[in-house]
Amino acid sequence: MYQPSVDGQQDRLTRFVLLLPLLFVLTGTLIRFLAFRYHQPDTPWTEYFGAMCRWDCIWYVNLAEDGYSRFPVPDRVAAANWAFFPFYPILVGALGKLLPIPTIVLASLMSIVTAYVAVVVAWPLLGRSRRAYALYAAFILSGPISIYFTTFFTEVMFVLLTTLVFRFLGRSNYLGAATAAALLSGTRIIGVFVSLSLGLQALLDRRRTTGSWRGWLPGLLGQPKLVLAVFLSPLGLFLYIAFLHYWIGDGLAFSHVQRAWARQVGNPFGYLWQGLTAWSTTPGQWLTHSQVLALSAVAGLALTAVLGWRRQWPAALFALLAILIPLAAGLASMLRFMVAMAPLTITLMTLLARWRWLFALSLVTLLVSAWFVTLAWFGGNLALV
Numbered sequence: 001m002y003q004p005s006v007d008g009q010q011d012r013l014t015r016f017v018l019l020l021p022l023l024f025v026l027t028g029t030l031i032r033f034l035a036f037r038y039h040q041p042d043t044p045w046t047e048y049f050g051a052m053c054r055w056d057c058i059w060y061v062n063l064a065e066d067g068y069s070r071f072p073v074p075d076r077v078a079a080a081n082w083a084f085f086p087f088y089p090i091l092v093g094a095l096g097k098l099l100p101i102p103t104i105v106l107a108s109l110m111s112i113v114t115a116y117v118a119v120v121v122a123w124p125l126l127g128r129s130r131r132a133y134a135l136y137a138a139f140i141l142s143g144p145i146s147i148y149f150t151t152f153f154t155e156v157m158f159v160l161l162t163t164l165v166f167r168f169l170g171r172s173n174y175l176g177a178a179t180a181a182a183l184l185s186g187t188r189i190i191g192v193f194v195s196l197s198l199g200l201q202a203l204l205d206r207r208r209t210t211g212s213w214r215g216w217l218p219g220l221l222g223q224p225k226l227v228l229a230v231f232l233s234p235l236g237l238f239l240y241i242a243f244l245h246y247w248i249g250d251g252l253a254f255s256h257v258q259r260a261w262a263r264q265v266g267n268p269f270g271y272l273w274q275g276l277t278a279w280s281t282t283p284g285q286w287l288t289h290s291q292v293l294a295l296s297a298v299a300g301l302a303l304t305a306v307l308g309w310r311r312q313w314p315a316a317l318f319a320l321l322a323i324l325i326p327l328a329a330g331l332a333s334m335l336r337f338m339v340a341m342a343p344l345t346i347t348l349m350t351l352l353a354r355w356r357w358l359f360a361l362s363l364v365t366l367l368v369s370a371w372f373v374t375l376a377w378f379g380g381n382l383a384l385v
Helices: 006-039 045-052 056-066 087-098 103-121 130-141 155-170 174-185 189-210 216-221 224-232 235-248 253-261 268-276 289-309 313-327 334-339 342-352 356-379
Strands: none
Touching: 006 045, 006 103, 006 130, 006 356, 045 103, 056 087, 056 103, 087 103, 087 155, 103 130, 103 155, 130 342, 130 356, 155 174, 155 189, 155 313, 155 342, 174 189, 174 224, 174 235, 189 216, 189 224, 189 235, 189 313, 216 224, 235 253, 268 289, 268 313, 289 313, 289 334, 289 342, 313 334, 313 342, 342 356
């Protein structure tokens, strides 16, 4: 009986990993485009990418084209684009100088490519499970929240860089993880806290190697590459602080400008309770947008607990901080923050892939719900902001 060679099996696996996400790139684009035509039948089809660009996307387009402003914008609730971190907009803006393509079209195409790469890179983190990989590819590229990863939002770059950090940490490659972490801290403020995961992974690696906690501090400080990695990982944030200090005289303007959006630091669990108890007064409405945002945070905390139960401590630490710190400023954008947390969504897909029936049901749900959520996106649903 013919037995396929190891090389042949590996070639088929490689084709599966590379080609399956392309299928979901096509299905996701088709679903979102048809939803656009259904919601805006009189809008020319050439305006598709522009129509998908809503809320923060508009800020990013302006940032990529014109850079950072020196003063708040009066017609934008006296806010300013200092709140938006620079790495991805700068990348789009730099490429836009070379290619004669409208910024939103270029950024959307870049986001789709970045999302594809993020899915492929995540393959080992999904336990090399074909079902989990298929669900994750569908979730990122064709799912209900694929809108965040296929237009001009920084979430897609945040997912890719976070995935790279934990891929490198899985191989104890601290410098590789630190390089990705430095870019991550220049993508979103919360990215700087992944440096704590790097330190925790180094500590766990030493404990695994020596079998003891004794002498852990001298042992870690005696590793030049690790010390360099610790200093390198927050570099993106520090460079942005230095730039803002030079540009407008306030290195922490990204934090101070948050008051324009009425974000105030408070008890994260207080905000969570307020959201959960914000019952609807509209007949027929099951959940308010505040409840959707609060429930997304609850789901994030539950998945963080699963990470802890699986002893994936560095990922659990990062996820916990990435939930509680934004939550301390309110529920705004919490759904977007949660779906962009790669350790959480990867964990969720591995859970949904455990049984064939659950896998099939989840896959169908992801694809069908993409239609309705995209319509809600065009309709201005505040839970999606």
